[in-house]
Amino acid sequence: MATIxxxxxxxxxxxxxxxxxxxxxxxxxxxxxxxxxxxQTLNYTPNRVARTLRRQLSEVVALVIPDIENxxxxxxxxxxxDTAQQxxxxxxxxxxxxDVAKEESFLDIALSExxxxxxxxxxxxSSVVQPLLERGRAVxxxxxxxxxxxxxxxxxxxxxxxxxxxxxxxxxxxxxxACITGPAGIVTAxxxxxxxxxxxEELSPAPPGPHRLVHADFRxxxxxxxxxxxxxxxNRPDAxxxxxxxxxxxxxxxxxxxxxxxxxxxxAVIGDLPFSAHPEDGVPVVHLPTRTMGxxxxxxxxxxxxGHQGPxxxxxxxxxxxxxxxxxxxxx
Amino acid sequence: MATIxxxxxxxxxxxxxxxxxxxxxxxxxxxxxxxxxxxQTLNYTPNRVARTLRRQLSEVVALVIPDIENxxxxxxxxxxxDTAQQxxxxxxxxxxxxDVAKEESFLDIALSExxxxxxxxxxxxSSVVQPLLERGRAVxxxxxxxxxxxxxxxxxxxxxxxxxxxxxxxxxxxxxxACITGPAGIVTAxxxxxxxxxxxEELSPAPPGPHRLVHADFRxxxxxxxxxxxxxxxNRPDAxxxxxxxxxxxxxxxxxxxxxxxxxxxxAVIGDLPFSAHPEDGVPVVHLPTRTMGxxxxxxxxxxxxGHQGPxxxxxxxxxxxxxxxxxxxxx
DNA sequence: TTGTAGGCGTTATCAG
DNA sequence: CTGATAACGCCTACAA
Numbered sequence: 004m005a006t007i008x009x010x011x012x013x014x015x016x017x018x019x020x021x022x023x024x025x026x027x028x029x030x031x032x033x034x035x036x037x038x039x040x041x042x043q044t045l046n047y048t049p050n051r052v053a054r055t056l057r058r059q060l061s062e063v064v065a066l067v068i069p070d071i072e073n074x075x076x077x078x079x080x081x082x083x084x085d086t087a088q089q090x091x092x093x094x095x096x097x098x099x100x101x102d103v104a105k106e107e108s109f110l111d112i113a114l115s116e117x118x119x120x121x122x123x124x125x126x127x128x129s130s131v132v133q134p135l136l137e138r139g140r141a142v143x144x145x146x147x148x149x150x151x152x153x154x155x156x157x158x159x160x161x162x163x164x165x166x167x168x169x170x171x172x173x174x175x176x177x178x179x180x181a182c183i184t185g186p187a188g189i190v191t192a193x194x195x196x197x198x199x200x201x202x203x204e205e206l207s208p209a210p211p212g213p214h215r216l217v218h219a220d221f222r223x224x225x226x227x228x229x230x231x232x233x234x235x236x237x238n239r240p241d242a243x244x245x246x247x248x249x250x251x252x253x254x255x256x257x258x259x260x261x262x263x264x265x266x267x268x269x270x271a272v273i274g275d276l277p278f279s280a281h282p283e284d285g286v287p288v289v290h291l292p293t294r295t296m297g298x299x300x301x302x303x304x305x306x307x308x309x310g311h312q313g314p315x316x317x318x319x320x321x322x323x324x325x326x327x328x329x330x331x332x333x334x335x
Numbered sequence: 336m337a338t339i340x341x342x343x344x345x346x347x348x349x350x351x352x353x354x355x356x357x358x359x360x361x362x363x364x365x366x367x368x369x370x371x372x373x374x375q376t377l378n379y380t381p382n383r384v385a386r387t388l389r390r391q392l393s394e395v396v397a398l399v400i401p402d403i404e405n406x407x408x409x410x411x412x413x414x415x416x417d418t419a420q421q422x423x424x425x426x427x428x429x430x431x432x433x434d435v436a437k438e439e440s441f442l443d444i445a446l447s448e449x450x451x452x453x454x455x456x457x458x459x460x461s462s463v464v465q466p467l468l469e470r471g472r473a474v475x476x477x478x479x480x481x482x483x484x485x486x487x488x489x490x491x492x493x494x495x496x497x498x499x500x501x502x503x504x505x506x507x508x509x510x511x512x513a514c515i516t517g518p519a520g521i522v523t524a525x526x527x528x529x530x531x532x533x534x535x536e537e538l539s540p541a542p543p544g545p546h547r548l549v550h551a552d553f554r555x556x557x558x559x560x561x562x563x564x565x566x567x568x569x570n571r572p573d574a575x576x577x578x579x580x581x582x583x584x585x586x587x588x589x590x591x592x593x594x595x596x597x598x599x600x601x602x603a604v605i606g607d608l609p610f611s612a613h614p615e616d617g618v619p620v621v622h623l624p625t626r627t628m629g630x631x632x633x634x635x636x637x638x639x640x641x642g643h644q645g646p647x648x649x650x651x652x653x654x655x656x657x658x659x660x661x662x663x664x665x666x667x
Numbered sequence: 668t669t670g671t672a673g674g675c676g677t678t679a680t681c682a683g
Numbered sequence: 684c685t686g687a688t689a690a691c692g693c694c695t696a697c698a699a
Contacts, residue, residue, distance in 0.1 A: 004470060006692055017670045022694055031668060051447040052388045053692030056675050061384070071428070072409045074610075080403060084430060088437075093444055095427035096403070098416060105420075112425055115383040138336060223610065255612035278406075278555065278609045280587035338676055349686045354678055363684060385676030388691050 005045040014041035025049060055117050063093045064141075064304060065113045067106060067123040071098040073222075074277040075248055075293055076124065079145065082297020083122050083304075090305050092119060101126045110135060120304045125149055128190060141307035145300040147190055153315040155303040157296050161191050164289045164322035165198020168244045168271040171287035171324055173206055177242035177269040180211070183229045183254060184246035185221040192221065195246050195273055215240060219250055226253020234261065234268075242269025248277055255286070273322070289322040296320055337377040346373035357381060387449050395425045396473075396636060397445045399438060399455040403430040405554075406609040407580055407625055408456065411477065414629020415454050415636075422637050424451060433458045442467060452636045457481055460522060473639035477632040479522055485647040487635040489628050493523050496621045496654035497530020500576045500603040503619035503656055505538055509574035509601040512543070515561045515586060516578035517553040524553065527578050527605055547572060551582055558585020566593065566600075574601025580609055587618070605654065621654040628652055 007025075011018040014037040023030045024038040041047075055061040066083050068076040084094040099106040106126045113121045114134055120141030123130060130149045132142045144156040165182075172180050182199040185192025196216050204210045217233070219225030226245060230253060233239060245251035251272030258268055265285035273289045299318055339357075343350040346369040355362045356370040373379075387393040398415050400408040416426040429441040438458045445453045446466055452473030455462060462481045464474045476488040497514075504512050514531040517524025528548050536542045549565070551557030558577060562585060565571060577583035583604030590600055597617035605621045631650055 007694095008692080018693080019670060019695080020668085023669090026694080029668070034668085048443060048447050050388075050449075050692050051444065052384060052393070052449050053675090054694075056382075056384045056388050056677090056691090057693045057695085059675070065427075071403075071412060072406065074404065074406075077404045077409060080430070093429075093441070095397075095429065097425075097427065098412070109425070111380060112383065115380050117382075117384050249610070252610045252612050256614075259613050276610075276612065278581070278584045279612060280584050280608065280615070281591050281613050282588075283612070339678095340676080350677080351679085351686060351688095352684085355685090358678080361684070366685085382676050385691090386678075388675090388693090389677045389679085391691070 004050070005047040006050070007047075009045055010038065010041045010047050013045060014038045059117055060119055061117045062091060063095060063116070063118045064120045064122065064308075065095050065097055065109065065118050067097045067099060067109050067113075067121060069099050069101040069106075069124060069126045070222075071096065073249060075274060075291070076146075078293040079124070079297040079300075082294040082299075083145075083301040084297075086298045086301025086305065092305075099126050103127050103129075107131050114138060114140065119308050122300050122304055123149075127188060141304050143300045143304045143307070145296060148317070155300075155307065155316045155318075157300040157303065157318045157320065159191065159291055159296070160319050160321045161194035162198040162201065164273045164291065165195040165200075165244065166202045167198075167289045167322060167324045168195075168273050168287065169199045169202040170206075171271050172242045172244065172269045173202070175242075175269055175285075175287075178207070179215075179240040180242045180244060180269070181215045181217070181233055181240040182244040182246065183217050183219050183226060183233070183250050184244075185219065185225075185250070187218050189221070192218070192246055195244075199244050219246070219253075221247050222249045223253040223256070226250035226255075227257050228253075230254040230257040234263075242271075245270060245272040248272065248274035251276055251288075255283070288325045290325050291322050292320060336382070337379040338382070339379075341377055342370065342373045342379050345377060346370045391449055392451055393449045394423060395427060395448070395450045396452045396454065396640075397427050397429055397441065397450050399429045399431060399441050399445075399453060401431050401433040401438075401456060401458045402554075403428065405581060407606060407623070408478075410625040411456070411629040411632075414626040414631075415477075415633040416629075418630045418633025418637065424637075431458050435459050435461075439463050446470060446472070451640050454632050454636055455481075459520060473636050475632045475636045475639070477628060480649070487632075487639065487648045487650075489632045489635065489650045489652065491523065491623055491628070492651050492653045493526035494530040494533065496605045496623065497527040497532075497576065498534045499530075499621045499654055499656045500527075500605050500619065501531045501534040502538075503603050504574045504576065504601045505534070507574075507601055507617075507619075510539070511547075511572040512574045512576060512601070513547045513549070513565055513572035514576040514578065515549050515551050515558060515565070515582050516576075517551065517557075517582070519550050521553070524550065524578055527576075531576050551578070551585075553579050554581045555585040555588070558582035558587075559589050560585075562586040562589040566595075574603075577602060577604040580604065580606035583608055583620075587615070620657045622657050623654050624652055 007018045007021050011021045016034050020034055021038050024035050064087050070076055087094045097109040103126050122143045122145055124146040132152055135142050142154050148156040184196040217229050219229040245254045271287040274291050339350045339353050343353045348366055353370050356367050396419050402408055419426045431438040435458050454475045454477055456478040464484055467474050474486050480488040516528040549561045551561040577586045603619040606623050
């Protein structure tokens with residue numbers, strides 16, 4: 004592999020001059036030509052490891068997410084990647100599988116690899132970003148804020164999303180609306196449940212009992228399990244709010260298998276139904292602009308990398324209720 | 336940030352001894368204790384950049400895929416990540432968006448970051464892995480082989496998958512079966528189309544005209560567009576093979592929107608339908624074990640990293656026809 | 668504008 | 684077993 008010395012030798016200049024050309028610093032036109040030609044003929048590529056060691060900062064940013072198989076996060080990832088790549092950074096994706104230890108390991112690596120910044124969707128409510136911050140690295144939280152860390156964060160208005168979904172069912176005439184949200188330890192799940200609760204307390208003469216709010220794994224299996232239980236209840240509800248896209252898929256699976264239509268048993272979903280092959284008539288969906296979250300988080304990160312100081316900013320992105328009209332095209 | 340010198344100073348030994356402890360080389364028990372304690376109190380983490388520069392090899396492997404939003408590839412990614420992480424490697428995911436230039440850029444980076452290896456699902460039939468191979472780096476192709484490169488590859492039996500899907504429709508009684516496969520430039524798409532063609536030539540007294548094989552973008556939109564066109568044909572077919580999971584979703588969307596059931600218009604899908612909320616009764620699906628592909632590719636990569644020599648191995652993984660019986664649980 | 672030289676943090680070699 | 688030292692490839696004062 005050619006080094007900067009090889010290029011210098013071939014061009015008949017010093018390594019410093021080569022470095023200057025590579026980094027766009029002033030060099031005589033003649034030498035610039037020589038260096039460029041030499042680099043070309045040697046097929047020279049700067050060694051990024053050495054550069055990073057010297058500069059103490061790489062041109063890589065990491066995106067740490069808990070579930071790479073959830074379209075919510077892959078769409079988010081696209082947003083971050085688009086923004087960062089446009090600014091010349093490479094984006095590497097790290098999947099923690101919801102495992103706090105893996106997340107910590109990736110943050111460690113980001114630190115010791117001298118990465119320029121990290122966008123993290125924390126697996127739990129605690130996330131060890133302090134070491135990164137102490138070293139002056141850019142860190143942005145996305146989807147879920149990190150309590151106690153004064154950093155930029157980009158989140159959904161989860162309470163509002165919960166309200167929108169619940170209101171859609173209420174207005175469709177349902178009066179005993181349950182909610183399957185995510186784990187009690189995940190703030191997005193809790194907030195969506197709070198939105199559901201708020202709205203019913205405002206509208207309903209008899210607010211729902213606490214047993215109408217159930218927690219599920221934020222995956223298809225979780226939705227299936229809780230939906231099945233709800234249906235087998237002695238006094239079962241007449242509608243349900245699904246706390247995220249995958250829970251929605253699971254719940255819909257159960258309803259469909261039992262031949263229950265959305266008119267018979269109401270269901271609204273917080274988050275876009277991924278890859279739906281059926282129109283899902285009558286199912287209100289609260290669209291969450293995940294790609295926008297990603298681009299926003301990416302933009303904040305770039306600003307921080309560029310040296311922006313100041314207290315952590317908090318950007319809240321609203322969900323948007325999609326009409327549950329028949330014939331609406333699903334999927335993408 | 337503490338360095339190896341700080342640890343050495345605190346422990347009262349030389350940096351070399353610290354390095355030895357870190358790398359599990361023989362050191363007197365007394366010194367080992369001292370070093371471990373010193374490292375702990377200083378909260379020391381080795382600088383991976385410096386280590387990589389010195390060792391000329393990092394403990395990172397890259398996985399380069401063309402579409403992070405396609406569950407086919409995210410599932411594959413899980414497989415690779417599981418295997419590699421178990422062996423102590425960090426996996427970084429690079430999404431090329433099907434863009435050959437981006438792919439080349441990522442391969443460049445893998446090279447100049449001294450990454451230990453790369454698993455690549457090539458965007459096109461050419462992929463510039465030569466520089467990596469020349470530097471002795473481990474490279475494994477997955478999903479699509481790289482013509483002209485003598486490397487390990489893990490692929491689906493795409494011809495076989497095409498045959499399975501087509502046979503299922505034939506046996507269900509359909510006799511004018513079209514095929515929507517992927518772009519003509521993607522070998523997996525071509526092979527699946529060949530499987531369709533082969534089978535019909537064997538079974539059908541009048542093999543299908545070439546216009547029964549159409550190429551689509553391997554995404555939902557591609558499936559929608561081609562399916563719509565097929566249905567509007569003057570002499571439309573009575574069934575269709577969808578060339579991948581997303582084309583299947585798109586085609587199913589169109590059929591469902593028009594109220595055509597799988598009994599009226601046959602459809603079989605090559606690849607698992609992602610996140611299906613409906614049972615999809617009567618739709619034969621050729622299951623592709625993507626996760627296994629990933630773990631297999633990861634294992635081959637690790638062997639190469641460990642120095643395994645020899646010509647490129649080619650592992651072909653068969654698809655498996657899932658019965659299209661009513662009531663089958665869909666999604667995961 | 669250009670070259671020299673030191674150092675980024677680690678590991679490997681080579682004496683001791 | 685241990686320590687001093689050079690080297691990985693690059694960038695950047697500093698001096699010319």
